[in-house]
Amino acid sequence: MEKIVVVDNKERLEEYARTIEKFFVLYTKSFPDADEREDPQIIIRRIHDGNFKPYSPSTAIILAVGDSCVFGGSIVEYYRESQCMLLTYIVIDTASRGKGIARKILHDGISHFIKTKGEHVKAVFFESNIPGETDNDSFDPWQRYQVFSKLGAKWIDIAYAQPSLGKGKDRVYNLNFFIFPSFSGIGNRLQKEVVVSFMDVFYRELGVENPQADSDFRTMLQSIEDCSHDGYIPLKEMPRQEQNVFSFQNVSVAYHFSEQFIDPKGKQLPDGMVSCPVFGSYEFDLFQFRFQSKLGRPYRTVCKTGAPVKTITVRFPEKIEFITEGHFETLINRQPELQVEVKLNCTRFKNGNHIWTLVFNPVLDCSFTQTDIIKLINLFNRSQECSNIESSTVFFDGQQKFDTIESLAKSLAVVCSKHSFNLMYSGVVQVDAPGDLANPDTNSEVWKEVIAAIDKVAKNDFAEKSELEKRYLKEKEVRDILNIMCGFALGIFDYNRMSYEEVLDTIMPMTSSVHTFVLMNKGILASFSMDDKLFETVKSNIGMNPYLLISSTVLAYNDTESSKSEEELDGLLDSKNPAGSLRYLISKRKYLERKINEEILPNVFHYPTERIIFEKGMSHRGISDRIENVRNRFEELVSLIDDGITSRKANSDIIVSVLLAAISILSLEKVYGNIFQAIDKYGSFAEAWKIYGMRWLAFLAFFVIAISLTARFVIRSKKKIK
Structure with a gap:
């Protein structure tokens, strides 16, 4: 049975001298980088002599000991001038790991040391190696982060630099800075002055006489200022490594862009775009009979034909930041660049406006991981996680750099600079059977079984629902697949936190069969399939199942036109001086009536699947409600015109x-x-x-x-x- 011993004075140094020697053997072995390791004699001297120099901290060695061995220990420093502690080192013997010793050292040892100070301790900080930037480490840094996370640690995301620990030692830059907030009763944020005060004292103690003149210190102060809000620094969860289970070769993500292009006759095509007989045949097939005449077609899609498939580079941020359940999370992405094939098409509607669609696929013989797909979805989806993907991702078309996907699409489409061209926050993701990362060419049979099970559950097969839940709880691959589907449907990174019931509610389909199912969640239209032959056929030219693409494009158009109508009507009715000229109001009334009653499309589709997607999309995305609101507010406009008359x-x-x-x-x-x-x-x-x-x-x-x-x-x- 281990015992926790706090060595914080010279009497205890003498009492546990031999035990301390054993601890420092373990200490030297656990911290092989000499620049990160402080000389044990200096540590012992501080405990023996107390504050033997200005700014010198009170120091304690906390030991977990048995009858004749040391299971582990830590070194803690208290800087009275800032009322902060620094857990400088914590080591656990390899044979003793996983037994809760680190938790006892922290909760029993540090808590006891805090009580001896007789004053409120504002913070307990510590440092830890940055994964991927540390060549010489005795323990997997990602695993260390997991341990600290379980112990309640939070990340202070600043540009931290550790000063030299002594003569002949270099400064250390491959460290992150953390805090144990529970010791000081801190919530999810920390006053920035606490960190600044500690750093000032810490730098002075390590020999930096004027920290404000030190370049690393100034850089750190600036990073503290940059991440602060109202004088507080947000405390983030411990960084996590991007981890993937599956890769997907047959996958596509589509983005929609609206272009307001006034050409009422509908005859002018975008530069370089021609009618595509392949796409046109699918488009024509979907129309109801009354829309299949040449004059009756409400829209027509064109694309660039004859041009080689374009490949671009997408560079995501190395630190993917997002919020989940009120916690600030960070996903570390060590391979931020992704090569994608791009397909572009443009759907032209009768009022002359365009919906452009950009489709991303993996390049030939390559694949996307599940995290790659969620990153791509986040370029259009405003999920509840509020990630930094959209704002921090850049694109390269050869040597040309684009800061947004909107600017990339506008360049590819060769759109006139005078036209309104905007990314729409809706799109499509189509995912066919994945392969294991170790063998990407192998389809997952479990994926096929899950799709068939979802189809039965959607048709109220309660026995299948119960059986699927059992498999979810017992079989990792089933759990991984359902969770990943949920991540795609919501566009979230933290999909593993959800329960079975939450997952099932999220991925309940609009339409399904034993081979595929389609669902909609806010702006995301998602399709999951097994060996979709049509997808294979069109992947090289259209990039995605055209029936999904066309359905989503029509919804995007109605969303744009109804939103514009509502905005214009609200502007007329809600302004302080709404009347304007009577002739202007009458013309606006006619314009809005035409847009709502004629230009916004009804359900033009013939087949049940596309009709369901349209109907549920109009309702689910609030487009029908918006149209109804505009029609209801027409009475206000009519009344305004009557008042004018x-x-x-x-x-x-x-x-x-x-x-x-x-x-x-x-x-x-x-x-x-x-x-x-x-x-x-x-x-x-x-x-x-x-x-x-x-x-x-x-x-x-x-x-x-x-x-x-x-x-x-x-x-x-x-x-x-x-």
């Missing part, structure tokens, strides 16, 4: 009333002018009245009537305007 009529009434009032005033002035002239002429009012009295009464009556009508028109017009 009413206001215009009211303004006309006011003008008429003003004119009448003006005439009345002029008439009255003339009448009263005549009265005074008549009195002067006849010498008295009585004599003048005899001659002009009836005429004056008539003019007075006319004046009263005109004033009354004017007042009435003004009051009525105000009410109508309100």
Whole structure:
């Protein structure tokens, strides 16, 4: 039974002297890189003499000992100026690994050492070798990361550089910097000042008199600043290595791009694009009978024919970062470049707008791993993991570099710079039977069995559902396949965390057979098949099953047009001064009615599978709801136009009333002018009245009537305007 001993003073050094000698033999063996290993005599001197120099930390050796042996141990330093600890080394004897000794050293030994400080410890840090950058290591660094992860460690992702540990030793750059947050009650973020304060003291203790003047220190400070938010550094999960089980030769990923290209007659083709008889035959076959006439076809797809298949290089980030269940995860990608074949086509709709489609396939005799496929899906899919794939991936067409897949597609399509050209966050992934990574040409029979089982489950075979669950729990290959399918369907990297019920809910298909099934999840249309002969036929020219491609393209078009209609209508109705000119509103109403009622496509497909994909896609992606919302808001636009017409009529009434009032005033002035002239002429009012009295009464009556009508028109017009 092991016992935990904390050696933190000279009395304990003397008591456990021989045990400490054994520990340092294990220590030297476990840290073969002399630049990473501190001189044991310096460590012992710090414990014996205390703070024998400025910034020198309080040090302890924590041992896990038996009757006459050392199972393992660690060296811990406490830097009082920063109130932080550094776990500098932890070693476990090979024969004692996997027995929970490291956990006891941490939880019992470090906890005891913290209590002896008599103050709050802000953080317990440690370093560990970066996998792939360490040539001389006694333990697999990835396995070490797994151990630390189980012990609750988190990653502080900064540009860490360890100063020289002594005379004749070099600085060390192949280290990551970590923390055990549980010792200090820290959540998923840490105040950046805690790290800065510790680094300043740490560098000074190791002989850097002015850290601020040190280039490595300044680089580290800048990286701390770059990753901080509101004064805090996010704590990430321990980095994981990209691990793959399967490779796929027959796989394709398709991306859609919308181009707003005004050519109402629909006659002009994109530069370099011609009608493709192969694609056209599949497209024509899918139409309902009423759309098969030459004039009735709502769209036509063209492609580049005669051109050699283009190969491009996709360079993904080496660190794939994403968030899962509130945790910051990092997947290390040591082979970030992927060679892909590119196929390009363009579907032209009657209103003159285009949906371009870019298809990626593995180059000849090569394959994609499952992680490659998820990376490619993340270029269009906005998954809940919020990965950095879309923002950090670059593309190379020969020597030409493109920072986004959108700019790559626009270059390949030779699109006019004045046209609107945008990546759509929907696409297609088609995956046929995989091969084992050790033997990519071998199809998986288990893959075939899983597809057949999914078909039965989709048709409410409860016995098959129960049997599949048993296999999922017992057979690793079944579990791997179902989890990977789930990863493709959602476009997520952390697919292994899901339960059987979650996986089954995710991959429940829209349509299925014993050989294939198709599902949709948000922007992803996914197909899983076994020996798809059509896929094999079209892989070299179209790149993907054209029936999937066409269905997805029509949905992408309806998504674009309905979104644009909703945006324009909302802009008209929700602005602070929505009225504009009446003629403008009337023209917009006609435009939106035409777009919703004529330009957005109905279900043009003949076969059940494509009809189901269309119907469920319109509902699943909210396109039908958006169209319904636009139609409902038409009433607001109609009301706005009616108000404009009413206001215009009211303004006309006011003008008429003003004119009448003006005439009345002029008439009255003339009448009263005549009265005074008549009195002067006849010498008295009585004599003048005899001659002009009836005429004056008539003019007075006319004046009263005109004033009354004017007042009435003004009051009525105000009410109508309100």
